[in-house]
Amino acid sequence: MEDTNHQHDDDIERENDIYDDSSESEEELEFEYEEVDDVFKCIKENNPTETGLRYDFKFGERLTDSTNWKEDGDSIAGSLYLKMLQLDVLPTSYSIEYSLGEQGDGLPTRDQLQDFFSGIYRNVSIEKLDICTFTRGLFRINDQFGGGLIEGLGGHHSINELRFWNARLGSIGYSSLGVVLNHPKSNLKELHLQDSLFDDCELGVLCDALMSNSHLKRLVLEGRYNKKTKITSVGWRALSTVLQQPNCKLVSLSLKYFIDDTGADIIGPALLKSSLKGLNLQISDISISSTGTLLNHISQTLVESLNLSHNMINDVGLATLTNISTLKSLKLIGENSITPIGWQSFFNTLQRRGTRLVKLYIQFNDTGILGVASLGTLLSNASTLKKLKLDSLSETEATISAQAWQAFFTSLQGSDLNLEKLSLFTSNIDDDGLQMLVRLVSSMSSLKYLSLGDNQQVTPAGWQALSGFFQSPNFELRELYLNENNINDVALVAFAIALLHNKTLKRLVLEECDDLISEIGWKAVSLLLCNKTSVMYTYLSNHTLQYLSYKQYDRMNLPDSLVSSLKLNGNKDKVEVARQKILQAHFSDATAKMQEFLDMELKVLPIAIAWIGRPTIVHWRGTNVSGLSAMYNLFRRLPGLFDSNAQKKTSAAKQAVAM
Numbered sequence: 001m002e003d004t005n006h007q008h009d010d011d012i013e014r015e016n017d018i019y020d021d022s023s024e025s026e027e028e029l030e031f032e033y034e035e036v037d038d039v040f041k042c043i044k045e046n047n048p049t050e051t052g053l054r055y056d057f058k059f060g061e062r063l064t065d066s067t068n069w070k071e072d073g074d075s076i077a078g079s080l081y082l083k084m085l086q087l088d089v090l091p092t093s094y095s096i097e098y099s100l101g102e103q104g105d106g107l108p109t110r111d112q113l114q115d116f117f118s119g120i121y122r123n124v125s126i127e128k129l130d131i132c133t134f135t136r137g138l139f140r141i142n143d144q145f146g147g148g149l150i151e152g153l154g155g156h157h158s159i160n161e162l163r164f165w166n167a168r169l170g171s172i173g174y175s176s177l178g179v180v181l182n183h184p185k186s187n188l189k190e191l192h193l194q195d196s197l198f199d200d201c202e203l204g205v206l207c208d209a210l211m212s213n214s215h216l217k218r219l220v221l222e223g224r225y226n227k228k229t230k231i232t233s234v235g236w237r238a239l240s241t242v243l244q245q246p247n248c249k250l251v252s253l254s255l256k257y258f259i260d261d262t263g264a265d266i267i268g269p270a271l272l273k274s275s276l277k278g279l280n281l282q283i284s285d286i287s288i289s290s291t292g293t294l295l296n297h298i299s300q301t302l303v304e305s306l307n308l309s310h311n312m313i314n315d316v317g318l319a320t321l322t323n324i325s326t327l328k329s330l331k332l333i334g335e336n337s338i339t340p341i342g343w344q345s346f347f348n349t350l351q352r353r354g355t356r357l358v359k360l361y362i363q364f365n366d367t368g369i370l371g372v373a374s375l376g377t378l379l380s381n382a383s384t385l386k387k388l389k390l391d392s393l394s395e396t397e398a399t400i401s402a403q404a405w406q407a408f409f410t411s412l413q414g415s416d417l418n419l420e421k422l423s424l425f426t427s428n429i430d431d432d433g434l435q436m437l438v439r440l441v442s443s444m445s446s447l448k449y450l451s452l453g454d455n456q457q458v459t460p461a462g463w464q465a466l467s468g469f470f471q472s473p474n475f476e477l478r479e480l481y482l483n484e485n486n487i488n489d490v491a492l493v494a495f496a497i498a499l500l501h502n503k504t505l506k507r508l509v510l511e512e513c514d515d516l517i518s519e520i521g522w523k524a525v526s527l528l529l530c531n532k533t534s535v536m537y538t539y540l541s542n543h544t545l546q547y548l549s550y551k552q553y554d555r556m557n558l559p560d561s562l563v564s565s566l567k568l569n570g571n572k573d574k575v576e577v578a579r580q581k582i583l584q585a586h587f588s589d590a591t592a593k594m595q596e597f598l599d600m601e602l603k604v605l606p607i608a609i610a611w612i613g614r615p616t617i618v619h620w621r622g623t624n625v626s627g628l629s630a631m632y633n634l635f636r637r638l639p640g641l642f643d644s645n646a647q648k649k650t651s652a653a654k655q656a657v658a659m
Contacts, residue, residue, distance in 0.1 A: 100142075204235065253279055318335075329360075344374045391451070433458075455485060459486060519559075530581045
């Protein structure tokens with residue numbers, strides 16, 4: 001039974017993520033192309049281990065007659081555990097347009113589509129539905145049939161998030177979305193239209209639907225390709241009217257990529273009357289003057305999450321942001337117009353006024369030594385901060401010195417800073433700085449993610465300081481990025497020894513460290529994951545570490561046995577992981593030593609035999625062997641277990657001795 005207090009905390013965190021438009025999950029569902037069929041097999045079997053499915057809508061030459069649309073739809077309908085469904089529209093080329101419901105050779109018929117979508121309508125567990133294509137604007141909704149398929153999602157039992165990627169929905173599609181949004185039983189909380197083309201007319205249709213909607217929380221209108229269908233004052237006024245109307249319950253809005261001066265001048269005043277708590281204006285096409293006016297409007301709101309990365313913000317605009325007393329999450333990445341003096345003033349002002357920041361991402365900025373020093377003073381009293389990214393902070397003509405980073409870490413010693421995420425990629429830290437950083441993070445009981453990639457001044461000997469951190473009582477890291485660093489065999493062996501009993505670290509990224517790591521280092525990691533010295537050593541090996549790279553290992557030239565162990569560790573059932581390693585390492589062939597079983601007491605043997613004979617598991621990551629070979633070898637060595645006459649003789653002999 002789940003802890004109700006923890007469940008309540010999870011519900012609150014999900015609600016907070018709705019308005020934190022810059023939120024990200026460290027454990028996003030990952031879909032491997034080659035595993036899709038196996039995943040769908042689990043879905044059909046209603047296997048609770050699989051909660052996400054990416055389903056390929058292949059059309060043209062790649063559509064096979066063997067696809068059973070009704071059967072697949074019924075399987076989705078019957079799944080009780082499916083939470084995320086992604087429908088990928090895959091054309092045969094990047095120039096073929098496809099309209100949902102279009103008839104023709106190599107295309108699903110309308111009856112087939114209806115059979116498939118009816119399965120989605122009947123499902124009671126899907127929370128997130130994505131419909132996407134990799135070719136922008138080539139997936140369309142042109143007629144009422146295609147619109148009707150979308151309308152059928154209205155009032156769905158569980159869908160609370162709907163996403164369209166690279167689509168051209170047209171007025172019919174947006175009218176259909178309006179039906180879904182305003183269905184009396186709609187549970188839709190998030191609508192994402194990412195890289196989807198729309199014009200004033202289509203945006204107006206969507207805004208008309210939003211005028212009578214009172215439950216949508218997040219709206220994402222991101223369109224790097226919308227410059228082809230530029231939104232004018234007509235479209236921006238329609239959206240601003242929605243934001244200001246009393247019935248609007250939107251708390252998060254993303255206009256990433258395509259808002260311009262016209263949009264900024266119209267949307268800015270509307271923000272003052274909106275209920276928005278999250279706003280994403282990343283990579284906008286706004287001039288310095290319009291940016292300043294927009295920031296003045298934003299500074300008068302109660303916004304809590306703000307992403308203004310890669311915009312034309314100067315020192316004056318940055319200073320304006322200090323007026324937002326409610327701000328909890330701030331992303332200011334790649335702001336080339338802000339000077340070190342501007343950053344110093346910004347941090348000093350936050351220090352004086354106090355800050356409630358939980359997340360601060362300021363990578364790729366010119367903070368300079370002055371800015372970094374002021375940031376250290378600010379962070380020493382920032383007890384609420386949980387996520388911090390400081391990648392590639394540089395001076396005008398040179399990187400921030402190693403001594404400046406040492407002073408920064410020194411200023412934080414003994415503070416209440418307890419981060420969950422810290423990134424210092426390309427930060428010019430040296431051996432002494434790393435030791436100070438290790439002392440700092442060793443006191444953080446909440447730290448789950450740490451990125452120290454591309455810190456070339458740290459020597460191989462310096463990196464060994466991390467092995468002490470691995471054994472710290474507070475060590476709870478799940479992800480550690482050490483790519484592009486001077487890590488050699490000696491350092492890696494030290495890591496492997498320190499991680500033997502660790503049960504939290506899943507990802508230790510060592511990409512582009514290969515030049516200094518030889519067979520000796522990889523052998524140490526292999527031994528960490530599967531020590532074949534004895535059955536007990538194998539059982540006590542590390543069953544947690546899953547990745548030595550971001551995703552794939554083909555560029556790292558790792559031993560096959562090491563890759564196999566990493567894949568095995570990707571399974572959630574760690575008892576079965578240990579069993580698989582034992583079977584594969586000690587009982588995989590006829591020459592396997594069975595003495596451990598032969599020495600067992602007779603009353604224990606049935607338990608051991610049951611352990612050996614467990615069935616293989618469907619959709620097991622990595623090699624999954626049965627214990628039938630080991631059981632066969634055991635039976636050969638103990639034939640008396642299955643000879644009833646021998647058992648009777650043994651029993652009679654024991655009775656005679658007793659008399």
